[in-house]
Ligand SMILES: *[C@@H]1O[C@H](CO)[C@@H](O)[C@H](O)[C@H]1NC(C)=O
Ligand SMILES: *[C@@H]1O[C@H](CO)[C@@H](O)[C@H](O)[C@H]1NC(C)=O
Ligand SMILES: *[C@@H]1O[C@H](CO)[C@@H](O)[C@H](O)[C@H]1NC(C)=O
Ligand SMILES: *[C@@H]1O[C@H](CO)[C@@H](O)[C@H](O)[C@H]1NC(C)=O
Ligand SMILES: *[C@@H]1O[C@H](CO)[C@@H](O)[C@H](O)[C@H]1NC(C)=O
Ligand SMILES: *[C@@H]1O[C@H](CO)[C@@H](O)[C@H](O)[C@H]1NC(C)=O
């Protein structure tokens with residue numbers, strides 16, 4: 186019966202098509218839902234420019250939620266925290282991205298947005314807790330799931346966005362995204378942040394011992410050690426030296442910049458010792474060949490950050506790790522004015538006056 190055979194072949198084909206269609210629909214559907222419900226961790230730098238198509242954006246809300254009147258305020262003042270966190274119903278959380286420097290910016294943003302709106306900061310335990318004495322008593326490790334969660338997204342990663350500091354109704358949770366790399370957000374909480382970012386004893390001791398060992402190396406014996414000025418140099422290369430990253434606008438500072446910056450400090454101080462922390466020790470040793478230079482080798486990022494933060498002054502390179510080293514050392518700071526590359530993705534994202542502090546000095 187050829188007719189029936191043909192029909193059956195068609196019917197099998199038809200069934201296959203239906204199956205393929207259903208499976209494809211399921212796959213596309215799940216991907217769509219997943220995209221709509223995550224923070225684009227896998228590719229967040231690139232997606233910063235995309236709008237949140239699937240998620241609700243926060244509208245301007247009327248700040249009438251006077252929790253004190255409603256009797257909901259529980260003052261929660263931790264032993265050592267200089268600021269008080271009012272335990273409001275809403276929580277501020279973030280999807281952590283990147284490594285140490287990025288996490289520090291995100292932490293600062295969570296704290297300041299929570300404080301501004303009298304909400305509860307939420308920050309996952311992670312890299313920061315391994316390095317600093319983060320006061321966990323002012324942070325929550327969960328959120329109130331009965332409240333709606335809205336997303337609050339910055340416009341650009343390294344530019345101040347005043348909408349981030351808008352007033353938010355406390356009857357919501359807020360999930361913030363993404364980088365918040367501007368000192369302008371947290372001018373009011375600098376001291377609190379310094380306190381949160383004090384290094385744990387193990388890291389601090391390792392860093393201080395290293396500094397003490399090298400501070401006086403090759404100096405004349407009659408020199409009073411406390412007259413030596415320590416200048417921390419951070420040299421970031423590896424990922425930022427890649428052609429693909431260069432095309433996006435990331436760059437690495439050249440040898441001449443470090444030489445100029447070092448000369449600046451030599452001219453200014455009688456006794457200078459430089460301490461170099463880097464992710465590319467080979468390049469650093471080949472290019473920073475000068476007397477009175479010590480290289481930090483084999484330390485983790487926490488110890489390196491502690492070493493740099495205990496120096497009197499800072500010579501930055503590119504990247505947020507450099508930024509925090511300079512901020513923590515809180516001395517004179519030289520940064521490389523060659524970054525970011527103009528007319529690139531990063532060049533359009535960074536607003537230098539929002540990113541670099543006004544008293545930091547640009548050099549090339
Ligand atoms: C905000 O809330 C207050 C108090 O409930 C009310 O008087 C005011 O009109 C509201 N403003 C807006 C813009 O909704
Ligand atoms: C508060 O600070 C003191 C001294 O610095 C320290 O001993 C104590 O453990 C701290 N408490 C908390 C909760 O961090
Ligand atoms: C969560 O929020 C709701 C609504 O404001 C509130 O009634 C409830 O007590 C909150 N739960 C916790 C654990 O804070
Ligand atoms: C936010 O709230 C504070 C205090 O209630 C108020 O002083 C400030 O003007 C508000 N800011 C905006 C942008 O509405
Ligand atoms: C080193 O210098 C500091 C401050 O300049 C001074 O207080 C200290 O007594 C000096 N130490 C010695 C051993 O001269
Ligand atoms: C190195 O340090 C010693 C002692 O601080 C100083 O006398 C010497 O001039 C320095 N060398 C250079 C090249 O800066």
Ligand SMILES: *[C@@H]1O[C@H](CO)[C@@H](O)[C@H](O)[C@H]1NC(C)=O
Nearest residue numbers: 402403475476477478479480
């Ligand atoms: C100390 O001096 C020795 C001999 O002059 C030299 O080989 C060494 O590199 C110097 N060390 C530092 C850290 O400058």
Ligand SMILES: *[C@@H]1O[C@H](CO)[C@@H](O)[C@H](O)[C@H]1NC(C)=O
Nearest residue numbers: 396411413414415495496497
């Ligand atoms: C340089 O830093 C050290 C700490 O590493 C500090 O003891 C010293 O007083 C600082 N010197 C100056 C001139 O600030």
